[in-house]
Amino acid sequence: MTPWLTILALVPLMGSVLVVLLPKSRPTLAKQLALAISLVTLALTVVMALQFNGASSEPFQFVESYPWIPAFGISYSVGVDGIGLVLIALATTLVPIVVIAGWRDVDATSGGSVKGYFALILAMETLMIGVFAATDVFMFFVLFEVILIPVYFMIGRYGGPQRSYAAVKFLLYGLLGGLFMLTSMIGLYVVSAQVTGQGTFDYLSLVGMEMDPTAEKLLFLGFFFAFAIKAPLWPFHTWLPDAASASKPGTAVLLIGVLDKIGTFGMIRYCLPIFPAASEFYAPVVIGMALVGIFYGAYVALNQNDMKRLFAYSSMSHFGFIALGIFVFTTIGQSGSVVYMIAHGLSTAALFLTAGFLMQRANGSSLISDFGGVNKAAPVLAGFFMFAALSSLALPGLVSFVGEFMVLLGTFQRYLFVGGIATLGIVITAAYVLRLYQKSMTGPLAPKLVGMKDLGGREVIALMPIVVLTLLLGLFPAPILNVVNPAVDRVMTTIGATDPSPTIASEGSGK
Amino acid sequence: MNPANYIILSAILFSLGAIGVLVRRNAIIVFMSVELMLNAANLAFVAFARMNGNLDGQVAAFFVMVVAAAEVVVGLAIIVTIFRSRRSASIDEPNLLKY
Amino acid sequence: MNYLAAATVDVPFTLPIVDYNAIAPLLIILVAGVVSVLVEALLPRGSRRFIQLFIVFGALIAALAWVFTITGVRVVTAEGAIAIDGPALLMQGAILVLALLGALLMAERSLDPSGDVFAARASSLPGSEDEKQFTARGYLQTEVWPLFLFAVSGMILFVSANDLLLMFVALEVMSLPLYLLAGMARRRRLLSQEAALKYFLLGAFSSAFFIYGVALVYGFAASTQLPVIASVLTAKSGQTSLALIGMALILVGLLFKVAAVPFHQWTPDVYQGAPTAVTGFMAATVKIAAFGALMRVLYVAFGGMRWDWVPMMWIIAILTMLVGSIIAISQSDIKRMLAYSSIAQAGFILVGVIAASPAGLAGAMFYLISYGFTTIGAFAIISLVRDESGEATNLSKWAGLGRRSPLVGSVFALFMLGLAGIPLTSGFIGKFSVFAAAIASGDTWLVIVGVLASAIAAFFYVRVIVVMFFTEPGPQTASVVVPSAFTTIALAAGATVTLVLGILPQPILELVSNAGLFIR
């Protein structure tokens, strides 16, 4: 059997090392190498995904397991289910896009090391693949924490004026969450040692382990806290606007588009199956947080004058939807959440990258008030911006709609009123997204933008795949749903949740 | 005389030494206060040796004396050095390292 | 008369049984120390350095090799005064390896333009004519080597002392040379001397507590041997007040050495004032030695009184973690910051000590080893960053250093991340081990405090990275001196171990858990 996941993770890692080893005087070569590596990784992902058997009854595929730190029952174990697979695919898709889009983001004159930036991106790719592929809780945690470091450097070294503050805030917030998760994880290990006699971090052994209910609740909290910070859910979100506004667009794409998904991924992969009773116990709280987040994020976004901060708050609102779908315990909701994760990754990428191109043309300003009338001066840019905005507001026909609707439907299925209220969120989403578009793209051309150029070939090439994927998956989401649905079914079986059945059908069967 | 009284005496000596360390400024005297504390320990060792009926305590006292002598060597060297550079043996004066 | 008679009575003298094989490493270092003194006294100045280095490295390597050959030995020897067991050997080995790295740092001569980081003659007045002459003549310091060797021998003895009295002796053998070494900096002599004075006075003060505690325990148990104390404690379980007070005073002495709050205040001053090479050596090895002794005393002698000392140690551990982490935040001198960091780290190790379980012991030892390598590496780098006035330890001079010297910056960043306990560094596995042990022993809340303290601590480690990488280098930015092979080797070793123990810790984890428990 080919060790697909290991190969997949190693390729960008080696690429990262190679890029670092290049001489400083050859920045273009570094970029080209990074692009080539990321494309190879993408190709490998595609080949791997084609071999994935959606109908398999195995919980994980492409499984590899080697002892790593046997002293603590830790192993190097990887494997993917449908959820992990699509998230890996998202990561490996976005990396080359970010590389192309960020081709000129860093140059030697601005003091940043070009090869460093691209090496960090590749290193991140490795970690992202690993974190979605890990089937050992410890390994997951390690990658979960380590991934903070490259992002920290990417924000802190290559970011905007507030980068130090943002980077430190990001790192400390993430570490704090991680440390609580560490405590819980150790607790889990200790419990597993008491239950099975042999402490283990193996995911499949931990799932379904009998635990003392109180302990389970406490352990759940540790994990959830880390994920809630990462995702970020209200009220643990304030690092995100700062991080987003201080980052380069490419960094922000990887950070919000992929990295933050680790939080929601963690909830569905770890919180629910390992702590089913606690998840159920805390579900109302989480749903409340998610619901508040949906509206809170949207309303705050309505009042932002900084584009990147706006996107950050908008993401927070979207993460509310994702968490909502996960914690309503319906198949549709959870499948929807996973689709939403992909969709949000794509739409975030589109938003940040177009906004990034726009900002480059306005001397780096990201203030909405500095823009206006772009539509006339740069119709292609405005067109992509429009598309990104529509993707963000979940226009039917785009993949974000599939995710959002499934989440809402799944929620509604379980909790009528929660679903009903959450649905109202789509109005405010439209309000802030279109307000942004109106203020930045329409009307007379802003003085700062006089003489601006429209998007060039490279920029269009970077954005086009996102557009195509968003549309294609919106109209034909089967590639995602085919692999995600079985995985979600498994989660539902593990936690012992059943979907509510339609009233008519249930009455019919009752007769 | 009850050997326990020697223990009390040693405790008093020890306390005196400790207080001496706290209240005196001259490094030499501070150092001597520490020596007083060591000697309080010696007294306790000897008294306990008597009470316990074995010689270990007495041996210990000799060890402590030797150590104290070594400490004197090192301590005086340091104090003298600092006296040479500062022209003062006050331990409050070297106060560059703080916070 | 009686006395005379007694003297003439032929008391049968039994030769004490000494397992020379087991204590050979100690003897090697001690003998080397003595030889080193003789070299210093007899040989001409010019040839001393080479010979001293030969002796030092030869002795360290020989002792280390011997430690390797006697792994698995578990004996109590020298009439019950010395215990050679798994943990003792492990910690001896660790001390020896770290001492090797420390020696490498101290042997470095290409950093300071005048040739050495140590004062040509420690007793000479800073800035005096005397000193200038010495410098002009190119006299270089070699007295540090005998002191160094004696300190190492003290440490080796300290971790295997099975008798409180011997432990006291070891404590002094270890400490006295360090007091002197702390005062030998070539640059910033006043700071160095002040450090030495403070270290000495407070060290002496703490050892007075220690020995008085020993006296009280002796009064209780009629013996200073740890296993005997333990057995007497179980026998006389009703009336242990004397032992209790004695233990408290002994702990004061030991906690002083590990730099636990509230006995920590010497640490920042000494770490900052002492020559950086000495600080690195001391930070790494004294911690191991002191914790080794602390754990032996607590587990072997006072294991039966666990319920007495655990609550107290809880409070001390919490205070140590929090105070160390919090004060470090506002430090602007990097050596001082690392001193507070070492206080905080002591707190984390105490968490493992408090677990009082095999896992806790193993975790604490792993932590000590990983901390030792990381910290020695960090100080090695500090010794490289210099400006015209010597080492540039103020953080403001580190601005943009990582951009100017990416390699040095990255390695230092690695050390900082290691100390912060980021996964894939040894610091993380260390923290994980002690926290795991603590939770398994039911000390969950202690771990939660530890976690909070780690988060606070992360801030100042990370701040160094911010300064090095995220700020633009300016005119005040210090430059990085290219070191000779000595420092380079130490640095490489520190970095490698920090990384390897983070990624593949299994061999060392096996080592620490196979070391087993202290022999009783």
Place this chain on the structure above:
Amino acid sequence: MPASGVFSLIWLLIALPLFGAAVLLLGGRRTNSWGPYLGVLTVVGSAVLAVLMLVAMMGHSAEERSVGQSLFTWVFADGFQADMAFQLDQLSMVFVLLITIVGSLIHIYSIGYMSHDADKRKFFGYLNLFVAAMLLLVLANNYLLLYVGWEGVGLASYLLIGFWQIKPTAAAAAKKAFIINRVGDVGLSLAIMVMFVTFGSVSFGDVFSQAGEANEGTLTAIGLLLLLAACGKSAQFPLQAWLLDAMEGPTPVSALIHAATMVTAGVYLIVRSNAVFDRAVWAAGAVVLIGLITIFMGAIIGSAKDDIKKSLAGSTMSQIGYMIFAAGLGPIGYVFAIFHLLTHGVFKAGLFLGAGSVMHGMKDNVNMRRYGALRGLMIITFVTFMAGYLAIMGIPPFSGFWSKDEIIHAAFERSWVIGAAAILGAGITGFYMTRMIAMTFFGKARWEDDVHPHESPAVMTIPLVILAIGSTFLGMALLFWGNIETWLEPVVGFASNPTQLSSTTLLAITLVVVLIGVFIGWRQYGSKPVPVDAPSGNWLTRAARRDLYGDLVNEVVVVRPSFTLARWLTWFDSSWIDGFVNGSAAFVGGASGRLRRTQSGFARSYALSMLGGAVLIVAALVLVRLS
């Protein structure tokens, strides 16, 4: 019935304009020269295809006229499935014809109207996108897919209203339209969810066949939610405010989207869901009420506006009110709702395009007070406009007569009160349309000096002529030749009760009321000179000029509170939530600053703390032991 023959090309109906849109929107400026023709061609292609399908459909018996085509499973999860599948039945068919044929005409007209615009390919791309989305809306065989078309047309409408984005008002109007439509979409979303939770499916077939088993409360909820959706899309009270602003868009857009097709989607939705409304009396009642309110709101607003397009927009609201109203009447009304929708689609398109033609000749001035006496200068426009005028008022035998008369008739079948209200509405229609005609084509010329009115080119007038012919004859054609009642009956059902009044009496009353309206309108604006500056008018006029305060209400009730909340939350976020985060950091930092002072540098103070620590340890140990 599965699709075969020409019906296997149902997907192509949508794909053709979609392809056009894709080419035009992705092709960029280089398509500017030939793009508009491609846009026209694809829509005409769809229209031809639609006619072919009509012919094929007429060849089948009534029961076999509904054909379905399923492409693939679209969204699915355990227990949920929505297919990418189409259903072409009699109802869809008439819509497809309306959309493609009127769409084609408007495309052709736009070639002339937009000939000078630099971004015309974009315009045609959007129009094509609209046609595709609208076709998807009416062809979908399940509610979720319908939703795609539903928002798709909303998007196209948004893009087209804001087509001249350089005008801030246009951009604002576009945004407003989208957001208000989104409120309606919430209704549709929730309706779909209720359907799924109730029936376990969202396809038309499953929902309608099981509707009888659901309890009335559920059906009422679905009905009301669908009504909310319809209100949004069809600009019915209380979500009417966007339509008037939407007139910022180019006039062909107003004709196609904001008169003929998209705004009628709400009617389609309600009629399509007849199985639900038939069993939800309260929901149907609400539909009638909303329809009635809007009839009058629209009419009153239309009577007061001086902007010709806004006046027509008010009229559109009012006429759609009629359709909604009819749809709420149940089986007696569905057919006529659709009937009126079709005739209205044609004559209102004609009126809008006529208005566009006038504006084209008047340098894009929309103020009717600046028109006057144009009948001689724009003969074709005038004549075609008159056809629409007569049609909308319901003067026999123009097409509006037949459809409106049937609605009024049906209203009387339900109750004379709503019947009377419907007649009154028709009277006001007479008033405002006469006012429009009088101000535009009669009276004295009130043009500004630099305006030189002229007739539009043939490419614009030919569609006008075709639409005028439609306005004249379509009603008769559909009623007598097309048998619209029997055509639609298999889908929507049909029932009729005799009324108390004979149809002749009703007809007479209606005509009299309309003529009274015409008379008042003529007396006010035709026989007297029209002042160039509007007189202040009475309170009703003033209110109507301000859209009956619709914007004010929205502003006060929704917009301002939202922004206040947004500002407050932003403040809360930075001062409290982030304040807490930064505050804890500052707290630790402050603690650090204070704690480091304890490190005084004096060895003796260190010794004191050691001694204190020792004492405390001893004391603690002893205390623990004693306790």
